[in-house]
Amino acid sequence: MSPVLQLSNVVKAYGEHRALDGVDLSLPDDSYISLLGPSGAGKTTLLRVIAGFETPESGTIRFGGRVINTVPPHERGIGFVFQNFALFPHLSVEENIGFGLTNRKIDPVTDPAKVKARVREIIELVGLTGLESRAVTQISGGQKQRVALARTLVTEPNMVLLDEPLGALDANLRSRMRSELKIIRERCGVTFLHVTGSETEALAMGETVLVLDNKQIAQQGDADSIYNRPNSPAVARFLNCYNLFSGRVEGQAFATSSGALAFAGAAQPAASAAYAIRFDRIAIRPAGMPAGEGEVKIEGDFIASEYTGSAINSFFSLDDGKVFEVESHLSHSEPETYEPHGRYSLVWKREDALVYV
Template structure:
């Protein structure tokens, strides 16, 4: 693996408050890395530090073997795609794409034949052929996104930073552009570092996924690893796929306001005690149990089965009573909300390919069951 970008102990504060703190990171060449985190977690600050729009207060940034912190942004050889596209309204599509080549300080392209050739090459790559002379106000949001990307790619950067590039698009365009961005990156062999607040986008886009938590790296791993085994309750919360219950581990059980939840007979192989949970940020505790304790019990939405209240759980199962509140139909799945006796809301995702779920009656009671070894305990 060839490392193209390294950050060592990088920190930045605004008004005395850390935006990113002690970031250590190594990004491989020819890779697609997603960066996920809540608003204020430091995602955009991280990109701006790498790009050179901001400078770190501590640490170093090394790109292709050379230290670049302190180097002006336009001399770093790193591309940046802004969320709002930042296109020039007075220039047509080709003019916007050519702008960076013509006006860059180092090695500007002034030969018209060479300029036209490189612009035409990247226009074909991003699927804008035939739109070269259109004004940017005359094309769709997805096409403007491609223009912004092409304007960056035409300079042939080895690293492209994307700051929520799909955020201004509608849902249909976002889904289509996710696939197109992956294909474009693969064809060029460059590295993409893609910031997003969408867990779906982060999981589907990247070969690797960074989860930022309050300015620090909460986890950096393959998306499948992060989804199946989040390193902390904060990471699990950002994935929006886990129910989190507070309590504490006591012997072979996890004790919470629901009572003791027996752990797997194997001694809880999915324990995450090596990753102590950080304090929950204010305003994010709606899916966290009310008991103030030093541990968190996590069970994924799609690991829970809804049963009749009189059902008896298996020897390797846990079942708790709950009141059905409402459901949301999602096409391939159904997301249902239940209120536990503690008042906590639990989400259950049922995939319709497995058959139709129970017909649920609002305010009626049911049993929520899951395998003991499906839970992850953070203690």
Template structure:
């Protein structure tokens, strides 16, 4: 597969803060890439360096094999969709969309007829028909998001960068816009690099998922690989679906404040970044305190604290004897929500093979 973007050991400093620390990656052409990381991990800085709004302090950025060093932002053939949409409130929907074309430099500026045709096509593609003459204050949040995307796509960029593009939308609209963004990208055949702080959004959107950890690449993999096999404790923590235990690796066991966890042979010291032990919320079964564990299982005890019911799942919290909380997620498609007694003790059990052990 052809490469559209390549970053080679890119760094960016703000005084003593190293916002990007030797980022190296390649993005394929015609793909949807999610970029996930917590606040302060360098996500937006990375986008701004790629777009040319910030200049890197080291390393190189190449688009379609050509170096972008010294190339200003408006000549990079890279589109940028901002979180707040950055629309012009005094212009109509159509004029917002056509703005980039109308303000192209010199001979690159299309004729009025070509601009009208391009705007008409992109309006149809993004579902904005009938809204062309409205002001952007007269349309909904989802429609404004489409206008921002249309304004970027109408210039036919080689790469589109999206900085938290769904962050300003309500939950129902965010879910619907995920499908629409993917469908639009597939029709155009251009690569989208979609930055988000939402692990759910990142997993749902990307053909590939990049996890950024304190200015460094933590993992690049297919979303299901990142979800099931996070490369480090930091990546597992970002996903917000793993219980992480501290401790040390001993002979056939992981030992820490929560207890001694016997290890599955295949899981022992399988990853770096530790020592740490991780088990996903939905891999844990809640049992009565007298129920024993099987030979292939790990068991600890905790007192029930509270549950959160979301409709599709129930997330329950149990406090261990060392004071830490363990989260247990139950999917409710084939069962009723469980009822636990306040402060009552329960066994928390999982299969050894379901644990991830970081050496």
């Protein structure tokens, strides 16, 4: 699949502060892309640079095969859906959606019949039929999200940028809108670049996931690769599903303040050394039980459990004071109960550990 967007060594600075520091990426056409990163990583700045609202200090932006560094936003063929929706409160749903068609600088649509027909198509596409004349102040958050998306799609962009599009919605609505956004994108056949600070949202939605860290793309890949094989301690930490230990490699073990932790396979090169084990790869056993062949064991005192619906996350205090987390899925077993402040063995397979040096 040929790339629709390519960035090469893009730098964006505000005075002495670099918001983007040599960003490289290549995005496929007709795809859903998630851009994940912590607050302050530069996610919104990156979107604004792609859209043309900000000009990079250096680097190249190619869209559809042409360099667009100096192309004005309205000539790029890229739509932008703002985090706060940016709807016109004095206009109806239909008028908000049609605004971009009638007021764009290039080829505005002046025939009211054509505007109405095009708006009707988009309203049906995003599931707003029956709300055409409703004021946007009288519709729900999810409906406002659809109006904002429809207002962008009606202009037929070749790519849509979505800045934290589900951030203002409640948890149930966010879950429903995830699937709806993917369905709408497939019907349109254009690339969506969806910015989020939620690792769950990014992994669930993105056919390709980008992780932005330290003002650069730290990793790009499918959700399975990102989740199971984060390429750095920073990416593993941000996924919020790995216990991380600092220390150093000594032979086939990683020396930490919690003891020597064995691992199998080669260590990955990274900016900092770390040992990582995923929350759901760990078994909880009685204290004193020896580790089996090929297993790693540490001990800790039970602190508390947190029920999440499909799983229980249990927290333990290790001897060096570190909090260690274990995720136990409930699909095939009843939840275990643990003695408050009780001592337990925490066990995993060597090959499940990831080591960075």
